[in-house]
Amino acid sequence: MQLKINGDDRIFTAPLTVEQLLLNLELKSEHVVVELNRVILDPHHFTETLLSSGDSLELIQFVGGG
Amino acid sequence: MDPLIIADRSFTSRLMVGTGKFSSNTAMVDAMEHSGSEIVTVALRRVDIDNPQDSLLTHIDRKRFLLLPNTSGARDADEAVRLARMARAAGCDPWVKLEVTPDPYYLLPDPIETLKAAEILVKEGFTVLPYMPADPVLAKRLEEVGTATVMPLGAPIGTNRGLRTRDLIAIIIEQANIPVVVDAGLGAPSHAAEAMEMGADAVLVNTALADTPDPAGMARAFRKGVEAGREAYLAGLGQQRDKAEASSPLTGFLRND
Numbered sequence: 576m577q578l579k580i581n582g583d584d585r586i587f588t589a590p591l592t593v594e595q596l597l598l599n600l601e602l603k604s605e606h607v608v609v610e611l612n613r614v615i616l617d618p619h620h621f622t623e624t625l626l627s628s629g630d631s632l633e634l635i636q637f638v639g640g641g
Numbered sequence: 642m643d644p645l646i647i648a649d650r651s652f653t654s655r656l657m658v659g660t661g662k663f664s665s666n667t668a669m670v671d672a673m674e675h676s677g678s679e680i681v682t683v684a685l686r687r688v689d690i691d692n693p694q695d696s697l698l699t700h701i702d703r704k705r706f707l708l709l710p711n712t713s714g715a716r717d718a719d720e721a722v723r724l725a726r727m728a729r730a731a732g733c734d735p736w737v738k739l740e741v742t743p744d745p746y747y748l749l750p751d752p753i754e755t756l757k758a759a760e761i762l763v764k765e766g767f768t769v770l771p772y773m774p775a776d777p778v779l780a781k782r783l784e785e786v787g788t789a790t791v792m793p794l795g796a797p798i799g800t801n802r803g804l805r806t807r808d809l810i811a812i813i814i815e816q817a818n819i820p821v822v823v824d825a826g827l828g829a830p831s832h833a834a835e836a837m838e839m840g841a842d843a844v845l846v847n848t849a850l851a852d853t854p855d856p857a858g859m860a861r862a863f864r865k866g867v868e869a870g871r872e873a874y875l876a877g878l879g880q881q882r883d884k885a886e887a888s889s890p891l892t893g894f895l896r897n898d
Contacts, residue, residue: 580690581687581688581690582687600690600693601693602688602690602693603696606696606698606699607688608685608727608728608730608731610727615726615727615730616730617730618730633687634687634688634690635685635686635687635688635727635731636685636686636688636696636697637683637684637685637696637697637698637708637710637731638661638683638684638685638686638694638697639659639660639661639662639663639669639683639684639697640659640660640661640682640683640684640685640711640713640847641659641660641661641662641682641684641711641713641798641799641825641845641847641848
């Protein structure tokens with residue numbers, strides 16, 4: 576299935592939860608904010624949220640800034 | 642020094658520091674430590690998924706430093722609100738340094754979008770610290786919609802040019818019932834001291850600390866500048882005069898006239 580992640584299209588094998596996607600990308604879920612189709616996801620729901628082809632995700636983290 | 646109170650929270654330090662542009666995380670942490678600051682700003686950006694970096698949060702002791710996420714990069718109110726909500730979702734206290742800067746050359750804040758976003762975020766329960774042009778009318782409008790502070794700029798972000806907006810900031814300070822935090826453009830401890838002498842409640846610096854070979858040393862210097870300025874303000878500066886007023890007695894000279 577095709578997912579748009581941070582503006583780029585990528586192919587993944589379904590079924591895939593948000594938690595599995597982060598694992599797959601080697602990201603620590605406690606440090607990443609996930610927005611799925613413009614809705615911010617509660618981290619408690621990462622394990623049960625199944626992704627579908629065409630979903631658009633923003634994966635955001637804190638960086639240095641003034 | 643007397644405490645700084647923002648939204649019922651009390652702080653010992655009147656110096657806030659940004660975490661951007663340091664040469665390393667060690668340099669950043671050193672600067673934070675030596676500044677004595679209790680409030681540090683951070684930004685939110687997309688993860689580079691092909692090259693994920695260590696989270697900044699692994700380097701910041703959140704028991705000691707209040708994380709103040711900014712909405713930098715937002716070009717309008719909608720983007721700023723979206724970023725603020727993301728920061729809250731990341732488990733931060735609902736404090737936000739609101740920044741809306743559509744102009745990429747001077748990074749000047751958009752007053753209309755800033756006010757719009759402030760109103761929305763205050764209603765959603767955020768403690769809003771808005772970065773703003775040094776405009777006394779806008780400062781009143783932001784205060785009226787319930788922002789916790791106002792943060793007028795001294796000079797454009799990262800320019801190290803000092804308190805170019807001095808006269809307008811003086812009016813903002815005179816009229817404000819909420820803390821005035823001078824943000825942006827302060828490049829030297831003397832600039833910070835000047836703002837504090839005028840009665841600013843706090844200052845925020847980033848580039849001035851990140852832009853030197855010795856961030857920890859510059860952070861100590863800014864800490865002293867801020868403390869000196871605050872103490873001078875509390876003590877009360879002497880009156881300025883056009884003509885000399887002798888400090889030594891004008892009697893008992895070694896002459897007979």
